[in-house]
Amino acid sequence: MQKLREIKSAGGLRGLIALNAALLLVLAAVTFGSAATAQNRGRGEYTMVAGGVPGSDAAAVYIVDVTNQEMIVMTWNNTTKLMDGVAYRNLAADTATVLRGRTRPAN
16 A cells, blocks of 8 residues: 555656556557568468489488479488478479570579
């Protein structure tokens, strides 16, 4: 009870009310403000194929996202016990390059 009297007498109650009002405005702005947008990217449809890596005896997993027309190649790193990304290809860009008259996309 003594603390409440100290707050009232020091004008702190007005400060607390102002602070609560400001926080309420911030909460309203965050809640009703513009929604966050995700990447403009469709949900993928994936196909995975195991295979070798040219010029190496390591095995790899080739993962193709058919919807977004992308491919990544990953190998298993036995030291870190994690998959390492080896290569990435944008298949749509490669197709456009071939259709423009080049016979092989540049690496």
